[in-house]
Amino acid sequence: MSAPDSPGEGGNTEYGRKSFKRSKSHFADRITADGRDGWPVEAGRYRLVASRACPWASRALVSRRLLGLEEAISLAVVDPLQDDRSWRFTLDPDGRDPVLGIRFLSEAYDAREKDYPGGVSVPAVVDVPSGRLVTNDYQRITLDFATEWTALHRPGAPDLYPQELRxxxxxxxxxxxxxxxxxxxxxxxxxxxxxxxxxxxxxxxxxxxxxxxxxxxxxxxxxxxxxxxxxxxxxxxxxxxxxxxxxxxxxxxxxxxxxxxxxxxxxxxxxxxxxxxxxxxxxxxxxxxxxxxxxxxxxxxxxxxxxxxxxxxxxxxxxxxxxxxxxxxxxxxxxxxxxxxxxxxxxxx
Incomplete structure (x- = not known):
């Protein structure tokens, strides 16, 4: 989100003079079993950045827990309060994410696309080796957890998106x-x-x-x-x-x-x-x-x-x-x- 008092959740948000509009996620690459977008499912490679305050990010937290993906994709929880650089890692020692080594989620956005004009939103999935944002597509992340990450699901994981009910x-x-x-x-x-x-x-x-x-x-x-x-x-x-x-x-x-x-x-x-x-x-x-x-x-x-x-x-x-x-x-x-x-x-x- 780009407005000063907006929550930076689930894609960007545009505030016009007369209306509120939530725009589509700008970074919509997918992490898939076959890696067709260049991002293959791989245990330990990616880090989910989420806010426990944000309902859109909380979808990913629930899905990850139900499917048992905690060891496959690590978790960074940001401070519920933001400053002018949006989501920050001030809950961690020295104010840095211990895995990504960054102070602000915006640094992963910048590593992916410098001077990106939109807001910095959660949930976000970051490629740990490169430090680059992979996706902030809040509508797709959990569906892919359910359907593309199946090889890494825990034994007894539920089918959260069964084919016959889709x-x-x-x-x-x-x-x-x-x-x-x-x-x-x-x-x-x-x-x-x-x-x-x-x-x-x-x-x-x-x-x-x-x-x-x-x-x-x-x-x-x-x-x-x-x-x-x-x-x-x-x-x-x-x-x-x-x-x-x-x-x-x-x-x-x-x-x-x-x-x-x-x-x-x-x-x-x-x-x-x-x-x-x-x-x-x-x-x-x-x-x-x-x-x-x-x-x-x-x-x-x-x-x-x-x-x-x-x-x-x-x-x-x-x-x-x-x-x-x-x-x-x-x-x-x-x-x-x-x-x-x-x-x-x-x-x-």
Missing amino acids: DEIDEVMEGVYRDVNNGVYRAGFAMSQEEYEGAYRDVFRRLDWLSERLADRRYLVGRSLTEADIRLFTTLVRFDAVYHGHFKCNRSKLAEDPVLWGYVRDLYQTPGFGDTVDFDHIKRHYYMVHTGINPRRIVPVGPDLTGWLTPHAREALGGRPFGDGTPPGPPPVAERVPESGRPPGVAAA
Whole structure:
């Protein structure tokens, strides 16, 4: 993203006088099993750079965990707060990423294309040997994790993008992206009352549709977790903490919809989902970086996070989270979410 108070997430964002627009990712090379774009799947070669605050990057965090790719592609977590050079590695000793040796993600962008005019966004995959950005295509990265990295998946990894369900998954994801994933941003960064109200209506029209769809099924498509659930989860888990107030999507809280609240708690309590969520990073990023919306940078104390641990009863709908597979093991020690980012009483893993 290129606007001063934008989150630098999921591609660039253009702020016109009357509208908000999320543009396509500029660097759309793919890492594939056959290496047809010049980037073959190879264990240890690439580094995923992500922000735990960013819903678009969080898709990659969840997918990587579910598929067991932690040893195949290493992880760099950036500071949730940015300066004028965007995402920075100030959480690491000496403010440098220990693998890439850089202070700012922009350095990997510059190594790929000097004076690139767009913003610096996450998720980003960097080629470790050259230090060059490979891709920031947030829509494609997780699909390729599921379909191109299969030789490096853990035993028992789920099929997150099954061939026989792809048309339905794609259709569901398209509506979720337009009206929910991106819809909350269209509402939050609206430049006119009319634009805001249109986005607001889209968000809740789609949430109502999702609530109806999920009333009698545990997952969005089929009887197991898919890419569609990952993409919806990363917006829903932020809804009450951020989008309800900060982005003015305030018709109702997620916790006031029994179906969606049960669904998102079910996912949060599933290994690979909640153990990637850092509520501290989420709140500090949105409320402190978006100074155009929140100029005093005051971070709300609430909402109460203990509800995330309560029973959801979604098991009664049937289905198996991992299909014929198994849950992922605990996250690597170095990747565990700090206590400050977890609901009270939640162990690191």
